[in-house]
Amino acid sequence: MRIITAEKIKDAIADLCIEANLVLRRDVLLGLQAAYAKERNKRAKDVLKAITTNAYIARRDKIAICQDTGLPAVFLEIGQGVKISGDLNKAINRGVAEGYKRGSLRNSIISDPLSRGKSGYSPAVIHTEITRGNKLKVTVLPKGFGCENKAQLKMFNPTVKFNEIEEFVVDVVKSAGADACPPYVVGVGIGATADYAMLMAKRALLKPIGCRFNKLEKDLMKKINKLNIGPMGLGGNATCLGVNIETYPTHIAGLPVAVNISCHALRSASRTL
Amino acid sequence: MKKINTPLVKKEIERLRAGEEVLLSGIIYTARDQAHKRLVEAVNKNKKTPIDLKGMVIYYCGPTPAPRGKIIGSCGPTTSRRMDEFTPALLKKGVIAMIGKGRRLAQVVQAIKKYKAVYFLTYAGCGALLSKYVKKNKPVAYKDLGPEAIHKLEVKDFPLIVGIDAMGRSIL
Numbered sequence A: 001m002r003i004i005t006a007e008k009i010k011d012a013i014a015d016l017c018i019e020a021n022l023v024l025r026r027d028v029l030l031g032l033q034a035a036y037a038k039e040r041n042k043r044a045k046d047v048l049k050a051i052t053t054n055a056y057i058a059r060r061d062k063i064a065i066c067q068d069t070g071l072p073a074v075f076l077e078i079g080q081g082v083k084i085s086g087d088l089n090k091a092i093n094r095g096v097a098e099g100y101k102r103g104s105l106r107n108s109i110i111s112d113p114l115s116r117g118k119s120g121y122s123p124a125v126i127h128t129e130i131t132r133g134n135k136l137k138v139t140v141l142p143k144g145f146g147c148e149n150k151a152q153l154k155m156f157n158p159t160v161k162f163n164e165i166e167e168f169v170v171d172v173v174k175s176a177g178a179d180a181c182p183p184y185v186v187g188v189g190i191g192a193t194a195d196y197a198m199l200m201a202k203r204a205l206l207k208p209i210g211c212r213f214n215k216l217e218k219d220l221m222k223k224i225n226k227l228n229i230g231p232m233g234l235g236g237n238a239t240c241l242g243v244n245i246e247t248y249p250t251h252i253a254g255l256p257v258a259v260n261i262s263c264h265a266l267r268s269a270s271r272t273l
Numbered sequence B: 001m002k003k004i005n006t007p008l009v010k011k012e013i014e015r016l017r018a019g020e021e022v023l024l025s026g027i028i029y030t031a032r033d034q035a036h037k038r039l040v041e042a043v044n045k046n047k048k049t050p051i052d053l054k055g056m057v058i059y060y061c062g063p064t065p066a067p068r069g070k071i072i073g074s075c076g077p078t079t080s081r082r083m084d085e086f087t088p089a090l091l092k093k094g095v096i097a098m099i100g101k102g103r104r105l106a107q108v109v110q111a112i113k114k115y116k117a118v119y120f121l122t123y124a125g126c127g128a129l130l131s132k133y134v135k136k137n138k139p140v141a142y143k144d145l146g147p148e149a150i151h152k153l154e155v156k157d158f159p160l161i162v163g164i165d166a167m168g169r170s171i172l
Helices: A006-022 A026-038 A042-061 A088-102 A162-176 A194-206 A215-224 B010-015 B033-044 B087-092 B106-114 B127-133 B143-148
Strands: A002-005 A073-079 A082-085 A109-112 A116-120 A125-131 A136-141 A152-156 A184-192 A240-250 A255-262 A269-272 B002-005 B021-030 B057-059 B097-100 B118-121 B134-141 B150-164
Touching: A002 A006, A006 A082, A006 A088, A006 A136, A006 A269, A026 A042, A026 A240, A042 B127, A073 A082, A073 A088, A073 A194, A116 B143, A136 A194, A152 A162, A152 A194, A162 A184, A162 A215, A162 A255, A184 A194, A184 A215, A194 A240, A194 A255, A215 A240, B033 B087, B033 B143, B087 B106, B106 B118, B106 B150, B127 B134, B127 B150
Parallel strands: A002 A082, A073 A125, A184 A240, B002 B021, B021 B057, B057 B097, B097 B118
Antiparallel strands: A073 A136, A109 A116, A136 A269, A152 A255, A184 A255, B021 B150, B118 B150, B134 B150
């Protein structure tokens, strides 16, 4: 058994919250640059330029890429040979609060969804997974709510036609329109159960965009980029920077499809302990 | 590029055209979901609002706290659509311009037309960049709302695109 202290996990999470919110992911930056090179619409080009300038300023001046620093999702992949000493849940939430305070990030979390109440820095939403080995991988995804609000799930019949699934994904992007900061990155979860499909759709956003493209991802991206939503919703080819799909076996009676859209400021950071 | 200053006057607003890019200097106020709810509650009860709504420019924004030595943190626009149910009541009371991101409902477009107001867009998801145009920042109302408090911002050449003009024409 390899022992990792909760304290060490807390420190890592605090650092990752700051890194994710201040330094735009390299694959996203490259995606933006590729979109800029391909874009013909002048206004769309101007907006894409502003977005990359924003990422540069955020990194240089240590200021959040976006004011919506999200309700952070924390993903833990815990090797089964790891023993954690101390209170893990407390450590995660203390790490988030510490990182958010230290990084001048926004306290957007309210303690009760109905009575709302005062906003604070935690708790995060925590997803854990047991893996092989004796390492622990921590990932922080501080996703903003402008785009989280556009997530959708559809429980299809198992006999659904392929193109109906595509239509659904494209429609989710269409209904997000200009509202959720296009160009988007589209996470899709196909299969499993309702809850797990939603988790896969979000987790798909962690995969680097623009690599390991399968045919469905490519086709969807082409269709979405024909919607002419464009950067800021003012028209153009760059409606999405990438489509990432995760799949899982499912039941004979169904075919869940979940879509989780990310704004262009797709932020995440990982560390392996 | 055209430059405009607060206080904005109706005549000037009516000359703006959907799609036109302008640079705004002067005073704007941040207000988002909960601040809108409170302002409209006050209006409905005929109570005095903490800010004079007449001629007010509202920015749908909840900035991050200012890092040490800086005026403001990241301060980009939030989704305007969530404010739609409150907007007509505020326009009726004299709010003259709004800054945000994304589309508006038909009832808001109608109200913009009726009261000769304007809806501006600004660079969405670019809060670090936009912080450079803010010269002063002070929370002035509903401070208990934390990131949703109303801040009075003094801006210089804040970049905007006319999203919906006073004739109700929209580029979205």
